Amino acid sequence: MIFEKVRDIIVEQLGVDAEEVTLDSKFIDDLGADSLDIVELIMALEEEFDMEIPDEDAEKISTVGDVVEYIKAHSKE
Amino acid sequence: MELEGRTALVTGASRGIGRAIAVYLAELGAQVAVNYSSSEQRAIEVVEAIKEKGGRAIAVKADVSNLQEVEAMFEKVLNEFGDLHILVNNAGITRDALLIRMKQEDWDAVLDTNLKGVYNCSKAAAKIMIKKRRGKIINISSVVGVAGNAGQSNYAAAKAGVIGFSKAIARELAPRNIQVNVVAPGFIETDMTAALPESIRQEMLKQIPLGRYGDPMDVAYVVGFLASDKSQYITGQVIHVDGGMIM
Numbered sequence: 001m002i003f004e005k006v007r008d009i010i011v012e013q014l015g016v017d018a019e020e021v022t023l024d025s026k027f028i029d030d031l032g033a034d035s036l037d038i039v040e041l042i043m044a045l046e047e048e049f050d051m052e053i054p055d056e057d058a059e060k061i062s063t064v065g066d067v068v069e070y071i072k073a074h075s076k077e
Numbered sequence: 078m079e080l081e082g083r084t085a086l087v088t089g090a091s092r093g094i095g096r097a098i099a100v101y102l103a104e105l106g107a108q109v110a111v112n113y114s115s116s117e118q119r120a121i122e123v124v125e126a127i128k129e130k131g132g133r134a135i136a137v138k139a140d141v142s143n144l145q146e147v148e149a150m151f152e153k154v155l156n157e158f159g160d161l162h163i164l165v166n167n168a169g170i171t172r173d174a175l176l177i178r179m180k181q182e183d184w185d186a187v188l189d190t191n192l193k194g195v196y197n198c199s200k201a202a203a204k205i206m207i208k209k210r211r212g213k214i215i216n217i218s219s220v221v222g223v224a225g226n227a228g229q230s231n232y233a234a235a236k237a238g239v240i241g242f243s244k245a246i247a248r249e250l251a252p253r254n255i256q257v258n259v260v261a262p263g264f265i266e267t268d269m270t271a272a273l274p275e276s277i278r279q280e281m282l283k284q285i286p287l288g289r290y291g292d293p294m295d296v297a298y299v300v301g302f303l304a305s306d307k308s309q310y311i312t313g314q315v316i317h318v319d320g321g322m323i324m
């Protein structure tokens with residue numbers, strides 16, 4: 001469930017195909033994101049999951065799996 | 078019209094250069110949010126002047142140096158207009174004194190309004206513009222930020238800061254199709270310069286090759302161009318509107 005939502009946001013933000021997005025995909029190396037893309041992605045995730053992701057945590061995120069884990073652990077839903 | 082369907086926020090638009098910019102952008106077809114911090118009546122007059130010519134405008138109060146007030150202002154603008162395409166950071170003050178007599182309050186007040194205010198508003202605007210993959214940020218600096226001026230070390234620091242800041246964010250935001258430029262006016266006839274003693278005004282005049290003070294419209298026309306699609310390939314630039322003071 002969370003993965004599908006996250007995948008949709010990534011597809012929309014980064015303009016990649018849904019098939020390319022797996023739990024192991026690295027945002028920068030595999031999905032071609034730049035630093036501004038990642039900031040935007042974090043903003044979109046915060047909006048979608050109604051949560052705040054502090055900068056210290058955002059810096060540790062490098063794969064799609066990291067995001068899914070983080071949301072599972074911190075989301076209010 | 079060139080800015081038909083666009084929305085603009087002009088800070089410090091109750092008087093002077095900001096007023097001229099707000100009215101001109103509205104003439105070009107934009108919906109305009111007229112920001113002010115204390116001159117409410119003057120801001121309402123600007124809104125009325127725009128409406129009289131068939132434009133759409135609202136007045137929004139906010140001290141640009143106050144982050145909470147800035148965030149509330151952007152929310153109000155979005156609620157009213159649904160979008161923001163153009164930000165003009167024009168609000169500015171002077172607190173002149175020679176360095177050795179300059180009080181910390183004078184330094185802080187000028188840096189807070191003229192530089193932190195630009196950061197506050199640009200940040201809020203960038204969040205909106207990044208998502209839409211387009212936008213125009215136009216910051217009003219000054220000839221003093223480029224050449225310095227005795228008695229204005231605080232103002233010169235803030236206005237030079239605006240130039241560096243603008244170039245940095247021009248690079249950051251370029252991949253999102255957002256253009257950031259600076260207009261550096263020289264000596265423009267407004268309340269700000271009316272406060273200067275006649276001797277200084279005469280002295281200034283001698284340094285202006287075109288031999289006259291500027292009119293707020295001289296600045297507004299350039300801002301109108303930088304806000305339009307005609308300047309899509311221009312970013313990170315400082316455009317001098319000063320009768321040739323800086324060459």
Ligand SMILES: NC(=O)c1ccc[n+]([C@@H]2O[C@H](COP(=O)([O-])OP(=O)(O)OC[C@H]3O[C@@H](n4cnc5c(N)ncnc54)[C@H](OP(=O)(O)O)[C@@H]3O)[C@@H](O)[C@H]2O)c1
Pocket residue numbers: 088089090091092093094095112113114115116117139140141142167168169170190217218219220261262263264265266267268269270
């Ligand atoms: N005039 C010149 O020769 C000249 C030359 C170079 C650069 N500039 C720059 O051009 C800009 C406009 O100057 P101007 O001559 O038109 O000045 P002005 O006539 O004194 O008007 C200043 C405007 O800024 C607003 N303002 C001041 N502090 C503010 C704050 N904290 N938050 C929001 N708004 C605030 C004022 O609104 P309230 O009355 O409501 O406070 C007013 O609308 C300034 O950035 C100035 O530094 C002017």
